[in-house]
Each structure stands twice: as structure tokens, then as C-alpha cells.
Amino acid sequence: MDIAFAMYPGMTVLDLTGPHEILAHHPEAAVHYLAATPGPVRCDSGMEVTATGTFGDVPSPDVIVVPGSSQWRRALEEQRELVAWLALAHPSASWTTSVCTGSTLLAKAGILSGRTATTHWGVRDVLGGLGAEVSTERVVVDGDVITAAGVSAGIDMGLVLAARLWGENTARAIQLFVEYAPEPPFDSGNPETAPPEMLDQVARLLPRSEGSVPSTGP
Template identity: 75%
Template sequence: MDIAFALYPGMTLLDMTGPHEVLAHVPGVDCHYIAARTGPLACDTGFQVTATAAFADVPRPDVIVVPGSGEFARVLEDETELVDWLAAAHPSATWTTSVCTGSTLLAKAGILTGRAATTHWGARDLLGELGAEVSTDRVVVDGDVITAAGVSAGIDMGLTLAARLWGEETARAIQLFIEYAPEPPFTPVGAEDAGPEMVEALDRILSGA
């Protein structure tokens, strides 16, 4: 089984490595790390990853995984080669998936038109403008497309995908293997519960103010 992880400058590392850790250990899986061109590229935190193949080298993967980015507005404008590859590769893929704002790239490729999909809470309006039926769920399955909400939801997406590829027993075994049993130090807060003060504090932290 060929799983293509689409890489691009400014992507969010955990969006890729979360589902990768879930999927890559299963026998028979071949992971491909593809981008517009091979070589190193910097994530949105500066961490570097390496693309080992170009989009043209992997035209028909079985599974597509598209990470998001904290720079998603710029990425939508810049990553035209990725969008074109998604539009071409999706029809033959068994599953097309995204994490966080990666769903906006799927939407720009025309894959989410009229489909239910989720994304990071900060990109919901944009996702709707691009033609998707926006959901606030953590993971959304619509036909042969699976989308996940922000960053850490990529692990949930990977397990959801694993259950559909190999059955629930295998997915549960993978969950045990990666010891995925979240106990966050603070009460989980969604965008609907955060309140304007927390959102403003987040903006200040991210802007360095």
C-alpha cells in the first residue's frame, strides 16, 4: 500500500508525523514523502523535513495525507503544484485525507465541494468559502475523504483511517502501541468554549506581542 504524505514549505510538523506514526508501522505500507521538488524544506516552526520524491513520481497513491500550516493563507496561494497534484491523484486514491488546514488545500483542488469536512477552528470560514460543508467535529468521514481538525486531531484521523483500512482490531492495537490515551494537563477547551479572552491571549502569544 502506497501512502503519500504531501510536504511543502511552512507545513505543520505534527500534522504529518501524527498520522505517520499511526500508519507507518503496519507491514506492507510504503510511505512516500513528496513535494514539488526533492530535498529539505522548513516547517512553520523551522524544523526541517526532507521530500524524497516529487509529485510526478507518485501519481497514483492508495492513500493521500495532506498536513496543514500556520501560514495557510500564503500556502493556498503558493502551493499550486500541490493543488494540481491533489486534483489529479484523488480520483484513483482509496482514501484522501487531511489534517488541520490541509483541508483547505483539498477544497481548493475541488475535492470537498459539497462534502462535509473539518479543519482548524481558525480556518472554518475559509473552508466554507472554498465550497465545503463545514463541520466542527474532530474527525469527519465523507465518502472516500477523511478530514481532521487542528494539529493533534491528526492522530485521531490516522486511527480512524487505520480502522477502515485494516479493521477496528488493528486500529485498537496501533492505539495501544503508540499509547494514545490523552490526559491533557488542562481541561480540554474547544473554540466554542474558549471565550474571546483566551483567543486574544493566543493571538498575542503567536504575534510575539
């Protein structure tokens, strides 16, 4: 089973490593780390990860995972090769997935037109402008597409995907293996539960979503 993790400069590392940790250890998983060019890829936090191949090296993966980025607007403008690959690879994939603002790249590739999808709460309006029906759920499954909300939701998405690939018992075993039983010290993990003043503070740190939205299609 070919699982392709799409990589690009400015991506958020946990968007990649969260679902990767859930999926990559399964014996059926043949994992590919793809970018426009092989080599180091610098994430938005400064960490570097390594792409071992190009998008063209795996034209028809079984599973596609697209991480998001705090620099999502730049990604929408610059990641033309990734968007073009998504448009070509998605029709033959069993599952196409995204984490956080990675859903905007799926939408740019025309994959989310008429579908329900989720994303980071700060760019829900942008995702809607790109043709998706926006949900506030943490993980959304619509046909052969699975989208996750912000950053840490990629772990949840990985478990949902693992259950569909290998069965619920296997997904539960993976959850136990990674000891994923979150007990956050605060109840500020989404805009519905965070105090209004905290929401305003974080919203000011996010890239502005106003303005023109790039058209869909590669």
C-alpha cells in the same frame, strides 16, 4: 499500499508526523514523502524534514495525507503543484485525507465541493468559502475523504483511517502501541471549552482570515 504524505514549506510538522506514526509501521504500508522538489522542507516551527520524491513520482497513491500550516494563506497561493497533483490523484485514491488547514488545499483542488469537512477552528470560514460544508467535529468522514481539525487531531484521523484500512482491532492495537490515551492538564483544547479571554488571546495570534478567498480548482 502506497501512502503519500504531501510536504511543502511552512507545513506544521505534527500534522505530518501524527498520522505518519499511526500508519507507517504497518507491513502493508509503502510510505512516500513527496514535495514539489526533493530535499529538505522547512516546517513553520523551523524543523526540517526531507522529501524523498516529487508529486509526479507517485501519480496514483492509494492514500493521500495533506498536512496543514500556520501559513495557510501562503500555502493556498503558492502550492500550485500540490493542488494540481491532488486534483489528479484523488479520483483514483482509496482515501484522501487532511489535517488542520490542509483541508483548505483539498478544497482548492475541488475535492471538498459539496462535502462535509473540518479544519482548524481559526479557518472554518475560509473552508466554507472554498465550497465545503464545515463541521466542528474533530474528525469527519465523507465518502472517501477524511478531514481532521487542528494539528493534534491528525492522530485521531490516523486511527480512524487505520480502522478503515486494516480493521478496528488493528487500529486499537496501534493506539495501544503508541500509548495514545490523552489526559490533557487543561480543558482549553477547542474554542467550545476554552475561556473567552483565552480564545481572544489565541485568535489574535492566528493569521487573519478576512479578505478574498482563492477560487477552487488547481
